């Protein structure tokens with residue numbers, strides 16, 4: 001099984017009440033790939049500039065991420081995002097977005113990348129997401145994420161792209177914004193009416209909710225005492241979730257999706273403990289499995305004794 005992801009590969013400037021970084025390795029495809037690498041073979045697709053060097057490639061390669069489809073644009077600069085979080089770390093304030101090499105990026109996927117079993121269209125210009133979806137004609141399932149930036153600038157294109165995927169994973173506020181529907185249940189239904197079978201609403205520190213034809217499932221976030229930087233929480237959640245689905249033969253039935261969400265939340269809980277993707281440097285599969293088991297115990301409502 002294998003998983004392909006297209007999305008941003010970036011340098012991030014991040015400020016939170018607990019510190020700052022001027023130039024952290026980031027980008028949706030980076031966080032996603034590192035998280036997914038604990039479960040399966042993953043190939044990120046996206047451009048980088050001359051400022052993206054061996055140190056950055058090494059972080060990915062140490063995790064077994066296949067970097068063949070990262071396109072080096074000579075003379076270009078890597079995508080740059082600057083963001084800030086205040087005490088309520090639920091939402092990032094974007095201070096700066098420099099598309100740089102994404103400005104005229106035309107994705108050219110290798111045969112191996114096109115032959116993937118699962119495809120994730122991480123947060124990037126929706127025309128590019130659709131282009132990649134078209135190149136990967138035979139995938140078992142394709143999923144998509146997006147954000148306010150693209151909803152504001154390219155809504156029509158985003159709706160078209162949503163129409164050609166099986167699953168949508170977006171923040172609850174962004175689902176509401178996209179559908180202009182204040183009620184989350186109705187917003188999820190409106191997105192499902194655009195085509196996808198599955199909608200997963202990411203709710204930051206409150207967890208995530210799953211909407212399918214068969215039902216509904218809600219998962220709290222893992223109760224953490226230390227949150228230093230929420231950047232990458234959504235992408236590591238998606239990476240853990242899709243990586244786990246890929247490791248299960250690409251199944252997307254409700255029971256497998258629930259376990260995948262639990263793995264996704266577990267990955268995100270590690271991510272936010274440190275800045276950017278720094279926690280991934282030391283993270284092991286054993287730590288992930290230990291926390292997953294603990295998480296399952298915390299959320300096992302059926303084990304609460306009847307009174």
Ligand code: AMP
Nearest residue numbers: 008010026027081123231232233234235
């Ligand atoms: P999240 O997981 O939602 O916290 O996403 C964090 C990542 O999204 C950061 O590492 C940024 O580099 C990336 N990012 C921010 N804005 C954009 C954008 N407009 N398009 C693509 N990626 C972005």
